[in-house]
Amino acid sequence: MSTIDDGIQEHAHSYHHGGPSAGKEDHGPWKHIIGFVISLLFTALALWMVVAHIAHASMLFAVILALAIAQAFVQLFFFMHISESHAPQWPFHVWMLTLGLLFTITVIVGSIWIMSFGTESY
Amino acid sequence: MLYNVENFASHFFVLGDPLIYGADVSIVLVSLAIVFVLTYYKKWGWLWREWLTTVDHKKIGIMYMIAALLMLFRGGVDAILMRTQLIMPNMPFLKAQHYNEIFTTHGTIMILFMAMPFIFAMMNIAVPLQIGARDVAFPYLNAISFWLFFFAAMLLNLSFVIGGSPDAGWTSYAPLAGLTFDKGPGENYYLLALQITGIGSMATGINFFVTIMKMRAPGMTLMRMPLFTWSILAACIIIIFAFPPLTAALTLLLMDRLAGAHFFTIFDGGNPMMYVNMFWMWGHPEVYIVVLPAFGVFSEVVATFSKKRTFGYASMVASLIAIAVISFFTWVHHFFTMGAGPGVNSFFAVATMIIAIPTGVKVFNWLFTMYQGRIRTKLPMLWAIAFIPNFAIGGASGVMLAVAPADYQFHNSYFLVAHFHQVLIGGVVFGMLAGMYYWWPKMFGFMLNERLGRIAFWFFNIGFYVCFLPQYWLGWMGMTRRIYTYLPGMGWTFWNIISTFGAYLMGVGFVFIVLQILYSIRYGERDLTGDPWDGRTLEWSLPSPVPHYNFARIPEVTGRDAWWTMKEAKQKGEMQPELEPLKPIHMPNDSGRPFILSVLFFIFGFGMVFTWYPMAAVAFIGILLSLILRSFEYDTDHTLSVDEIRRTEAAYGRV
Ligand code: HEM
Ligand SMILES: [Cu+2]
Numbered sequence: 001m002s003t004i005d006d007g008i009q010e011h012a013h014s015y016h017h018g019g020p021s022a023g024k025e026d027h028g029p030w031k032h033i034i035g036f037v038i039s040l041l042f043t044a045l046a047l048w049m050v051v052a053h054i055a056h057a058s059m060l061f062a063v064i065l066a067l068a069i070a071q072a073f074v075q076l077f078f079f080m081h082i083s084e085s086h087a088p089q090w091p092f093h094v095w096m097l098t099l100g101l102l103f104t105i106t107v108i109v110g111s112i113w114i115m116s117f118g119t120e121s122y
Numbered sequence: 123m124l125y126n127v128e129n130f131a132s133h134f135f136v137l138g139d140p141l142i143y144g145a146d147v148s149i150v151l152v153s154l155a156i157v158f159v160l161t162y163y164k165k166w167g168w169l170w171r172e173w174l175t176t177v178d179h180k181k182i183g184i185m186y187m188i189a190a191l192l193m194l195f196r197g198g199v200d201a202i203l204m205r206t207q208l209i210m211p212n213m214p215f216l217k218a219q220h221y222n223e224i225f226t227t228h229g230t231i232m233i234l235f236m237a238m239p240f241i242f243a244m245m246n247i248a249v250p251l252q253i254g255a256r257d258v259a260f261p262y263l264n265a266i267s268f269w270l271f272f273f274a275a276m277l278l279n280l281s282f283v284i285g286g287s288p289d290a291g292w293t294s295y296a297p298l299a300g301l302t303f304d305k306g307p308g309e310n311y312y313l314l315a316l317q318i319t320g321i322g323s324m325a326t327g328i329n330f331f332v333t334i335m336k337m338r339a340p341g342m343t344l345m346r347m348p349l350f351t352w353s354i355l356a357a358c359i360i361i362i363f364a365f366p367p368l369t370a371a372l373t374l375l376l377m378d379r380l381a382g383a384h385f386f387t388i389f390d391g392g393n394p395m396m397y398v399n400m401f402w403m404w405g406h407p408e409v410y411i412v413v414l415p416a417f418g419v420f421s422e423v424v425a426t427f428s429k430k431r432t433f434g435y436a437s438m439v440a441s442l443i444a445i446a447v448i449s450f451f452t453w454v455h456h457f458f459t460m461g462a463g464p465g466v467n468s469f470f471a472v473a474t475m476i477i478a479i480p481t482g483v484k485v486f487n488w489l490f491t492m493y494q495g496r497i498r499t500k501l502p503m504l505w506a507i508a509f510i511p512n513f514a515i516g517g518a519s520g521v522m523l524a525v526a527p528a529d530y531q532f533h534n535s536y537f538l539v540a541h542f543h544q545v546l547i548g549g550v551v552f553g554m555l556a557g558m559y560y561w562w563p564k565m566f567g568f569m570l571n572e573r574l575g576r577i578a579f580w581f582f583n584i585g586f587y588v589c590f591l592p593q594y595w596l597g598w599m600g601m602t603r604r605i606y607t608y609l610p611g612m613g614w615t616f617w618n619i620i621s622t623f624g625a626y627l628m629g630v631g632f633v634f635i636v637l638q639i640l641y642s643i644r645y646g647e648r649d650l651t652g653d654p655w656d657g658r659t660l661e662w663s664l665p666s667p668v669p670h671y672n673f674a675r676i677p678e679v680t681g682r683d684a685w686w687t688m689k690e691a692k693q694k695g696e697m698q699p700e701l702e703p704l705k706p707i708h709m710p711n712d713s714g715r716p717f718i719l720s721v722l723f724f725i726f727g728f729g730m731v732f733t734w735y736p737m738a739a740v741a742f743i744g745i746l747l748s749l750i751l752r753s754f755e756y757d758t759d760h761t762l763s764v765d766e767i768r769r770t771e772a773a774y775g776r777v
Contacts (some may be wrong), residue, residue, distance in 0.1 A: 029753070092335065103363045103450055111399055114454060117462035 035078025042071045072104075136286050139220065141203075146283050175712040177261035178670050182268045183246030184565055187558065189272060190240035193231050194551075196279065198632055200228035205589075205625040208618050211610040221606035222289040223308070227282070229292025230312060233408070234319055235275040237546070240554040241415040242271070242326055245354045247561050249330060251661035252348045254339025254679065256672045259332040261710040262758070263325050269720030270322035277727050278315035281308055285731065288312035291604065293405070294375070296386030296397040301379050307731050313376045314727040320365055320372075327361030330354055339660070341679035345439070348659040348683075349425075349432060352439050353418025356446040360407045360414070363450065368404035371397055380733060395460055402453035410449040413545065414442060416553020417484060420506045423556050424488045426655050427503035428495025431683055434487040441480030448477050458526045459533050467526040474524035478517055485510060500655065501575045505556035508583050512548025516541060519594065534604075537597025540590045547586060555635075563654050567667040568646035571638050578634035585627025592617035592624075658686040665774040671707045671762060674771050707762040719748045 046064050049055070055063070076082040082097075136142045160166050173181060203224055207216040216224065250258055258264050281287045288308035290299035299309050334355045338347070347355075375397060377383040384390040386397040425432045432438060454462065454470035488510065497503065519541040523532050532538055562570050596617050601608065608614055653662040660677060661668075663685045678699065681687040692698065722744040729738030 099359070099447070100363065106450060107367060107403060111396075111403075114399055114462050114466050115393070115396060117460065117466065 031078050035074050038074050038078070039071055042067045042074070134284060136283055141220075142283060149283065170714070171712070174717050175265075175714045177257075177265045177710050177712055177716075179246045179250050179258050179261065179264060180565065180668055180670070182264055183243045183248075185268060186239045186243035186246060186271075187565075189275065190236050190243055190554070193236040193239070193275060195632070197228050197231040197236055198629065200224045200231070202625060202629055204228065205622040207606060208608075209622040210619070211608050211612070211615055213607060216606060218606045219289065222604075223282075223287035225604055226288045226291050226294075226308075226312070227278070230278065230288070230316075231275075232546070233292060233412070234316060235271070235278065237412040237550050237554075238319070238323060239271055239275075240550075241357070241412055242267070242323075244350075244415060244419065244554060244557040244561070245326075245330055245357075247565055248557075248661055249333065249351055249354055250337070251564070251664065251668065251672060252351045252659050253334060253337060253342055254660050254673060254677045254684075255333065255337040256676075256707065257710065258329050259337060260325075260329050262713060262716065262752075263329055265713065265716035266719060267322035267326045267329065269716045270325075270723060271319045273720045273724035274315045274319035274322070274727070277318065277724055277731075278311055280728075281311035281731075285311065293398075293401055295401070296375060296378070296392075296394040297388050299375065299379075300387055300394070302387065310376070310379060310731040310733075313372050313379070314730050317369065317372055317376075318723050318727055320369055323361060324365045324369075327358045327365070331358040331362065334358070339673075339676050339679050342684065345436070346679060346682045346684070349421035349435070349438055349442075350415070350418035350659075352442055353414045353421070356442040357411050357414045360411045360446050360449060364404045364407035364411065367400050368408075371400035371404070374400075376730075380730070395457075398457050398460070399453075402456040403450075405456060406453040407449045409542075409545070410445055413549045413553070414445065416509075416550050416557075417442070419502075419553045419557040419560065420488060420509060421484075422659065423502045423506045423560055424491050425683075426560075426657050427498045427500060427506075428492045429498075429656070430491055430495040431658070431686075432487065433490035433493075434483075435682065437483055438487055441483045444480040445477060448473060448480075452477060455524055455526075455529070458529045471524050471526040475521055478521050481513075481517060485513065500559075501570070501572060501579065502556045502560040502655075504576070504579050505552045505559070508579070509548055509552040509556070512544060512552065512586070516544030516548055519544065532597060534602055535597035536593040536601045536603060539603050540593035540597060543590050543593075547590075560655070561661070563649040564652075564661055564664075564666050564668065568642060568648050569654060570642045570646060574634055574638035574641055578631045578638060580631075581627050581634060582631030585624045585629075585631055587624070588627060589621050589624025592621045596621070653685075658683040660684050663688065665776060669770050669774070671709060671767065671770075674704060674767050674776075675702055704764045704767050706764055707767060708759055709762055710759050711757070715748055715752060719745060722748065 046067050049063060050060055054060075082093075131137075135146075160169060173185065176182065203216065204221065207213050207221060246258075246264070250256070278288075285307040288294065288299075288311055289306075290304055290309060290312075294309065294312055297303060299312075334347070334351060374383070374385040378385055378387060378392070384392040386392050386394045388394060421432055421438060451473040452470055454466060455474045458467050458471070488506075492507075499507070519537070523529050523538065523541055559570060559575065562568075596614055599613055599617075601612070601614050608618075649666045652665040654666075655662070660679075663677065664672065677684065677688075722741045726738050726741035726745065729735065729741060
């Protein structure tokens with residue numbers, strides 16, 4: 001883990017680059033804006049499809065799920081710069097991503113398991 | 123016309139209750155007094171420049187602490203009112219509706235607007251100093267977090283006099299909190315206040331995670347970090363992953379209430395238990411968000427006041443991380459009685475019991491740290507020692523609750539109430555008070571009076587057991603939580619009288635804490651050394667109160683307990699490393715925008731509570747505008763010259 005002796009320098013730098021992990025490449029805010037717009041579109045699309053009942057429930061579930069997963073990837077690539085990690089930090093990135101994945105799966109699978117109570121036979 | 127106004131006013135303002143009129147009067151009087159004092163002493167500019175616009179983590183920490191103490195007072199008054207109502211059967215003191223509102227605001231305020239800001243206070247004050255940093259990673263964001271919390275707290279408190287308080291419990295379960303059963307604006311207040319403060323908490327979690335990961339002084343490896351900083355790192359990980367489910371749950375419930383959705387309704391395909399499920403996905407981790415920092419404080423205090431390094435440092439770190447991760451696998455223990463089937467209940471029961479293991483490891487480590495140490499029972503240590511038996515009992519009752527079949531008996535009885543007060547007061551409140559006493563000289567440069575503090579300690583501590591131990595009994599006797607009255611002849615009267623008496627003792631304890639602070643502001647001994655407790659970590663290497671750039675020179679860390687290592691080296695007469703010449707320091711600028719942004723959030727929230735959409739829309743546009751303006755702001759920092767630093771250091775007698 002690299003340590004930074006003058007942290008304020010580090011974050012002052014980050015003011016102009018969107019975050020401490022922004023690294024050397026300077027791509028301006030466009031990536032964030034595009035990611036933001038895509039996220040809004042995906043959300044609006046999901047809402048509209050359900051409100052307008054454009055398909056059967058099971059079909060809607062599948063599409064919403066797909067949109068949700070797609071949006072998770074948008075977050076990872078457009079906001080969290082998952083493709084830009086540089087060497088000294090990599091073990092932490094991998095740890096945090098693993099943890100995030102673990103908790104996400106717990107939340108989703110756990111909820112389905114818990115909430116399907118009464119449908120199991122015992 | 124006149125009738126319309128009257129009709130509106132009688133719904134808008136809460137009328138007809140003497141307690142609330144009292145609150146109205148006191149709010150107006152206090153506000154007038156504040157305005158008068160500030161104007162009379164010409165302090166408006168000072169307030170704005172020094173506090174409202176500051177991005178200094180130490181000042182933000184102090185503001186968090188003051189806010190937390192104020193909220194502790196408000197929540198405490200709620201508690202006293204409830205206990206007074208329950209002292210005897212058939213008490214005519216509070217009506218059912220009023221009682222519901224009081225236990226709801228009590229719980230909500232204590233968890234979200236007392237415990238949370240108190241831990242944020244301690245982490246703001248101590249973490250950057252402990253790791254040898256000059257501020258947090260994102261100081262401007264830090265100010266936003268504080269002001270969002272502050273105005274969210276104001277929004278929730280406003281409900282008491284305008285519109286009516288929320289009344290569906292701090293958990294706000296659907297369907298009770300849904301539109302069908304709860305028309306009033308109270309629940310809207312709850313939902314919006316929690317969302318707004320939630321944004322702030324999330325930002326704080328990220329901010330301190332980055333700070334700890336990226337801004338440590340050279341030589342401070344992860345395994346050399348003070349345990350308090352470790353506990354904050356663990357808490358931040360939990361914050362980052364636990365708040366999203368809460369945000370989602372509250373948003374969906376708000377959509378049910380305001381937009382006619384049916385996520386958690388009983389009919390039309392909704393599922394109220396899904397709210398409960400999502401709430402506790404946050405709710406259980408949340409209890410560890412607030413208790414881990416308390417553990418961190420105890421680790422610092424126990425080591426310092428035993429004059430020993432912490433026993434089992436590595437196992438302390440491992441158990442913090444283990445608790446943080448396992449805390450995400452236990453949430454169902456809050457609704458075993460939903461009846462999700464033996465598979466689900468067994469899994470979550472076992473996961474819950476497993477948490478007790480790392481917790482036990484920590485308790486033994488504290489005991490071993492004290493063992494054969496030179497213990498000084500100063501105030502922080504007193505609270506730390508008192509915490510241990512408390513948490514042992516609270517943990518034991520927790521494991522009893524974790525036994526799913528037994529929980530069908532305990533659930534929602536006074537046994538549960540006793541359990542969580544034991545861990546939340548005995549753990550979190552004791553921990554934060556210990557932290558407050560410990561870092562007070564660092565914050566303000568003077569010591570708090572020991573004598574008054576000891577009186578407060580004994581009142582509070584004895585009062586605590588007198589208040590809550592009888593509640594275990596009451597739970598076994600079948601007294602359920604959230605009831606506003608009971609009949610004579612239940613056999614509950616005696617224990618309720620005792621319990622209420624204990625609550626009064628705790629109230630007296632709180633009064634003594636206030637007296638202690640007021641007395642010490644006037645007569646407190648000054649801390650001239652900067653190291654009044656003979657501390658071990660870097661914050662004690664600085665003068666008190668700490669200059670706003672913290673470290674004139676960033677320290678070089680060579681071992682765990684960095685400051686202790688330095689002191690030892692000096693004592694042994696080892697070669698001191700040559701002092702580097704001072705360098706200019708880069709500091710972030712103060713800004714008024716976090717304050718203004720949060721006022722806009724407050725207006726937005728208020729508009730949404732009453733579904734006055736034009737008002738909400740205008741505020742929302744204002745929020746967007748301030749965010750955009752910030753994006754185009756380039757003049758965000760300044761440089762302190764070597765001269766300025768030298769002058770400040772000289773004023774502290776350190777050159
Ligand atoms: C050994 C550790 C612990 C265990 C095994 C444990 C277990 C439990 C269980 C099983 C319940 C649910 C009981 C029911 O609703 O019937 C519960 C409730 C609760 N616990 Fe704990 N607990 C532990 C530590 C803590 C800590 C450290 C805190 C807070 C700092 C805490 C705060 C709470 C709260 C607030 C509730 C009740 C929430 C409500 O229903 O309003 N617990 N605990
Ligand atoms: Cu829990």
